Amino acid sequence: xxxxxxxxxxxxxxxxxxxxxxAALVLILLPVGAFLPAARQWPATAxxxxxxxxxxxxxxxxxxxxxxTVFLDTYVIDPFAVYFKLLAIAATGLVLLATVxxxxxxxxxxxxxxVLVLTCLGIIGLAAxxxxxxxxxxxxxxxxxxxxxxxxxxxxxxxxxxxxKLFLYSAAAGAVMLYGMSLLFGLTGxxxxxxxxxxxxxxxxxxxGTGLALLLVGYGFKITLVPFHSWAPDTYEGAPxxxxxxxxxxxxxxGLAVLVRTLVVAFPRDLLxxxxxxxxxxxxxxxxxxxxxxxxxNAKRLLAxxxxxxxxxxxxxxxxxxxxxxxxxxxxxxxxxxxxxxxGAWLAVDALERGxxxxxxxxxxxxxxxxxxxxxxxxxxxxxxxxxxxxxGFVGKTMLLGAALGAHWDWLxxxxxxxxxxxxxxxxxxxEPLYLRPAQQPAPRAVPGGLRASLLILGAAxxxxxxxxxxxxxxxxxAAHLLLPTNVH
Amino acid sequence: xxxxxxxxxxxxxxxxxxxLVPSPRAWRAIAVGVSGLVLALSGVLAVGFNWGSxxxxxxxxxxxxxxxxxxxxxxxxxLSLPLVVLTALLTCLSLVFSWTQTQRPREFFALFLVxxxxxxxxxxxxxxxxxxxxxxIALVPMYFIIGGWGHGRRLEAALKFFLYTRVGSxxxxxxxxxxxLRTTPRSFDLLTILAAQPLPGADLAAGLVFLxxxxxxAIKLPVVPFHSWLPDAHTEAPTAGSVILAGLLxxxxxxxxLRIALPAxxxxxxxWAGPVATLAVISAIYGAAVAMAQTDLKRLVAFTSVNHMGxxxxxxxxxxxxxxxxxxxxxxSGAAYxxxxxxxxxxxxxxxxxxxxxxxxxxxxxxxxxxxxxxxRFGGLFVFLSFASLGLPALAGFAAEVQIVLGTxxxxxxxxxxxAVAILLTTALFLWTIQRIxxxxxxxxxxxxxxxxxxxxLAVGPLVGLTLLLGVLPGPLVSILEGALRSAPLGPxxxxxxxx
Numbered sequence: 001x002x003x004x005x006x007x008x009x010x011x012x013x014x015x016x017x018x019x020x021x022x023a024a025l026v027l028i029l030l031p032v033g034a035f036l037p038a039a040r041q042w043p044a045t046a047x048x049x050x051x052x053x054x055x056x057x058x059x060x061x062x063x064x065x066x067x068x069t070v071f072l073d074t075y076v077i078d079p080f081a082v083y084f085k086l087l088a089i090a091a092t093g094l095v096l097l098a099t100v101x102x103x104x105x106x107x108x109x110x111x112x113x114x115v116l117v118l119t120c121l122g123i124i125g126l127a128a129x130x131x132x133x134x135x136x137x138x139x140x141x142x143x144x145x146x147x148x149x150x151x152x153x154x155x156x157x158x159x160x161x162x163x164x165k166l167f168l169y170s171a172a173a174g175a176v177m178l179y180g181m182s183l184l185f186g187l188t189g190x191x192x193x194x195x196x197x198x199x200x201x202x203x204x205x206x207x208x209g210t211g212l213a214l215l216l217v218g219y220g221f222k223i224t225l226v227p228f229h230s231w232a233p234d235t236y237e238g239a240p241x242x243x244x245x246x247x248x249x250x251x252x253x254x255g256l257a258v259l260v261r262t263l264v265v266a267f268p269r270d271l272l273x274x275x276x277x278x279x280x281x282x283x284x285x286x287x288x289x290x291x292x293x294x295x296x297x298n299a300k301r302l303l304a305x306x307x308x309x310x311x312x313x314x315x316x317x318x319x320x321x322x323x324x325x326x327x328x329x330x331x332x333x334x335x336x337x338x339x340x341x342x343x344g345a346w347l348a349v350d351a352l353e354r355g356x357x358x359x360x361x362x363x364x365x366x367x368x369x370x371x372x373x374x375x376x377x378x379x380x381x382x383x384x385x386x387x388x389x390x391x392x393g394f395v396g397k398t399m400l401l402g403a404a405l406g407a408h409w410d411w412l413x414x415x416x417x418x419x420x421x422x423x424x425x426x427x428x429x430x431x432e433p434l435y436l437r438p439a440q441q442p443a444p445r446a447v448p449g450g451l452r453a454s455l456l457i458l459g460a461a462x463x464x465x466x467x468x469x470x471x472x473x474x475x476x477x478x479a480a481h482l483l484l485p486t487n488v489h
Numbered sequence: 490x491x492x493x494x495x496x497x498x499x500x501x502x503x504x505x506x507x508x509l510v511p512s513p514r515a516w517r518a519i520a521v522g523v524s525g526l527v528l529a530l531s532g533v534l535a536v537g538f539n540w541g542s543x544x545x546x547x548x549x550x551x552x553x554x555x556x557x558x559x560x561x562x563x564x565x566x567x568l569s570l571p572l573v574v575l576t577a578l579l580t581c582l583s584l585v586f587s588w589t590q591t592q593r594p595r596e597f598f599a600l601f602l603v604x605x606x607x608x609x610x611x612x613x614x615x616x617x618x619x620x621x622x623x624x625x626i627a628l629v630p631m632y633f634i635i636g637g638w639g640h641g642r643r644l645e646a647a648l649k650f651f652l653y654t655r656v657g658s659x660x661x662x663x664x665x666x667x668x669x670l671r672t673t674p675r676s677f678d679l680l681t682i683l684a685a686q687p688l689p690g691a692d693l694a695a696g697l698v699f700l701x702x703x704x705x706x707a708i709k710l711p712v713v714p715f716h717s718w719l720p721d722a723h724t725e726a727p728t729a730g731s732v733i734l735a736g737l738l739x740x741x742x743x744x745x746x747l748r749i750a751l752p753a754x755x756x757x758x759x760x761w762a763g764p765v766a767t768l769a770v771i772s773a774i775y776g777a778a779v780a781m782a783q784t785d786l787k788r789l790v791a792f793t794s795v796n797h798m799g800x801x802x803x804x805x806x807x808x809x810x811x812x813x814x815x816x817x818x819x820x821x822s823g824a825a826y827x828x829x830x831x832x833x834x835x836x837x838x839x840x841x842x843x844x845x846x847x848x849x850x851x852x853x854x855x856x857x858x859x860x861x862x863x864x865x866r867f868g869g870l871f872v873f874l875s876f877a878s879l880g881l882p883a884l885a886g887f888a889a890e891v892q893i894v895l896g897t898x899x900x901x902x903x904x905x906x907x908x909a910v911a912i913l914l915t916t917a918l919f920l921w922t923i924q925r926i927x928x929x930x931x932x933x934x935x936x937x938x939x940x941x942x943x944x945x946x947l948a949v950g951p952l953v954g955l956t957l958l959l960g961v962l963p964g965p966l967v968s969i970l971e972g973a974l975r976s977a978p979l980g981p982x983x984x985x986x987x988x989x
Contacts, residue, residue, distance in 0.1 A: 389626065405663070410697070417663055470553065
């Protein structure tokens with residue numbers, strides 16, 4: 001019998017300072033938002049940004065801490081988890097900045113900053129949990145936050161439809177996932193991933209496989225893994241555009257984090273051939289997302305399918321984890337860059353939509369001259385999503401492609417390349433009207449300052465992460481390197 | 490002094506400068522000024538180059554992504570130096586020619602300057618990841634140039650160009666990654682990879698990597714059957730865009746073969762040289778034959794590029810085949826020479842077609858006739874460059890073609906015969922074209938066409954002069970090309986012939 005882990009409250013709490021800050025922030029923001037007049041909501045956003053910055057600063061400091069677990073070995077503080085803390089905080093902060101005063105005319109719009117921070121807390125928790133019960137809890141937290149954010153504009157029927165679809169889908173996927181977790185618990189008598197790793201090889205394969213497959217349903221729902229993706233286009237289309245961008249980045253990152261941790265820590269890689277299964281799912285996800293994106297006429301739906309395709313690329317990193325040293329670092333680099341470029345693209349569409357009132361591709365004509373900043377950031381982010389150098393997406397994609405080749409999955413590398421080529425076709429369908437077609441509408445309204453700032457930051461980050469990627473690559477390698485030793489314990 | 494870095498990024502800085510200066514009157518001066526400065530600096534590079542050896546010079550190195558084994562490694566040898574100078578020259582001349590550009594001039598000039606950065610970067614990069622980065626930087630602006638300033642079916646042509654070349658560059662990326670993964674420790678550095686020779690044989694792995702590179706560079710070159718993007722792109726692009734497309738972007742394919750694919754995969758090349766030579770001959774004959782059938786003068790010139798790049802590929806194939814070293818060296822050097830010669834000649838021809846289009850508003854050969862009477866000097870230039878293109882002795886194209894034919898004759902006599910047929914067809918094509926548009930009755934509508942302006946002379950004159958110079962005096966260029974091709978580890982001949 002290994003010694004029971006013990007709890008030292010002071011030591012344990014010191015490991016979750018960012019989480020505590022965010023939790024306190026949620027509790028403060030809820031009443032503050034309600035008390036502020038609808039026209040002056042910016043102090044709530046400012047407060048949220050200050051709190052996020054504080055949590056981010058502590059997280060940066062935590063990068064240097066040695067990896068350890070807290071709360072009876074259920075919650076991990078390692079660079080891998082901290083990396084996701086930073087991603088979640090950055091994404092939340094940028095969306096907050098972009099939506100300043102956007103929800104002021106919406107009933108209960110004042111709760112948006114609090115709910116965003118709450119969702120951020122869920123993402124952070126998910127990336128650090130190594131206990132199935134905690135994972136289930138945080139997945140629910142992320143889902144509830146997303147559900148409120150998508151449906152907050154109640155007057156919009158499509159938003160309500162999107163929120164409802166998300167809710168029903170998440171309820172079903174969550175139930176299936178919990179059943180899988182209970183199966184695994186029944187087989188091994190534990191919920192903790194490191195102990196699962198020790199006991200699973202002795203359990204009957206069929207039952208383990210069933211448990212894993214059911215678990216994948218819940219995770220796959222978050223990642224928009226095909227075939228559990230079908231909620232995403234409708235939900236993203238119905239959601240306020242900036243929120244859709246957040247959904248496509250934050251919860252997806254959380255899902256990938258928990259998928260990587262679960263598989264790498266709990267499931268030995270020769271068990272059931274899960275890497276091969278995941279490689280096939282990655283190929284399916286990217287192909288289906290890209291093929292469906294080809295014919296969209298609505299920019300939001302196009303980006304929604306593009307986000308599904310991108311999830312396929314990211315899954316290559318999960319599948320090849322342990323087979324090639326480029327895989328997990330490539331996944332982490334691509335996730336960070338994906339945050340920059342995908343959120344950048346969504347927010348740019350948001351800016352164009354606020355100007356022209358439309359998200360139809362045809363109505364983007366001539367916006368390159370009328371809204372130069374948003375159009376330029378959109379073009380930059382789309383070229384990066386298509387994998388063009390010297391933009392961040394190229395670095396991440398090259399690493400993932402290298403991982404697929406290094407794992408001796410030449411077919412997967414070719415599928416990835418074919419999809420990348422295919423994706424250019426629909427990304428160009430967005431770029432072409434911006435610059436190469438004449439404007440059909442009068443000059444649009446100006447873009448608000450907060451959104452401009454977010455766009456500038458995301459555009460610059462997309463460019464810098466491609467021109468000088470070494471710090472990001474080094475950080476990702478560091479974070480990935482320390483993922484494994486935590487389960488040695 | 491980091492002259493190569495300066496050369497590479499000066500155009501980019503110029504493009505940024507365009508966006509800092511609000512006065513539209515200053516833009517064209519900035520564009521021409523910056524590209525002129527780049528041309529002058531490339532002259533400094535050439536003068537400082539050791540013409541006695543042709544081996545790698547002007548090297549620069551800085552860490553870039555050490556975590557991935559990629560470095561910022563630049564340098565030029567006898568193969569890349571002429572192409573760097575050609576890039577600087579053609580970009581400068583294109584911008585001079587576009588002096589009167591009135592439609593969104595700032596974006597137009599900026600795109601050309603960004604493209605120049607990409608092209609100079611490609612020709613001087615010695616790290617494969619960096620090579621790929623510059624390769625794409627050189628391609629993306631062309632999409633916007635064709636789509637934004639092109640003729641009739643510009644959007645279709647631009648999209649076709651973009652997608653086609655993207656497929657090519659991604660195939661090349663697969664090849665690059667395969668070389669990277671097989672080098673221990675993993676490295677993108679070209680010198681390291683070539684010294685390590687990770688795939689020297691002709692096994693399946695080498696064959697697949699060869700296929701990846703072949704598709705990548707064959708689309709760029711282009712080789713039949715990967716050529717179908719070319720006629721549309723060249724025809725719909727604005728004149729300056731066609732000049733860069735034909736003069737420089739096509740050279741990326743030939744340069745890529747000589748710089749990467751040939752020296753890194755010597756075994757696979759030997760195994761596949763025959764089929765490649767067959768494709769090359771088909772390309773050369775097909776390009777000439779289809780050019781004959783064209784009714785649009787610009788499309789006709791575009792198809793002659795397919796024909797000429799067929800010669801280039803033939804030279805490269807022969808260089809990789811097994812046979813007498815002297816023949817292979819001659820063929821490789823002829824292919825490299827053809828890259829430069831075709832860059833000068835075809836760029837000039839596209840300028841001339843553009844001038845004609847601006848004056849008459851048509852490129853329809855059926856409507857053009859007797860132009861010698863209206864524009865005698867234009868006629869003289871057109872005849873000169875046509876003769877250069879068909880390979881008249883004492884002009885640049887001849888020096889290239891004679892080397893390729895002589896090299897091929899000893900190894901693939903049938904291919905040499907095929908190339909002779911292609912040259913014959915090209916000759917007939919140009920003579921027929923000259924007869925159709927320059928001679929015959931002059932329609933009254935063309936009787937009063939304005940003479941060539943000083944701007945136009947400035948754009949074409951240097952190309953004509955260099956075509957003559959490289960034809961009369963091929964020695965120095967041949968010597969640095971051969972020096973570069975033979976010096977280890979970068980030269981393909983060193984890998985292929987050096988008794989490794």
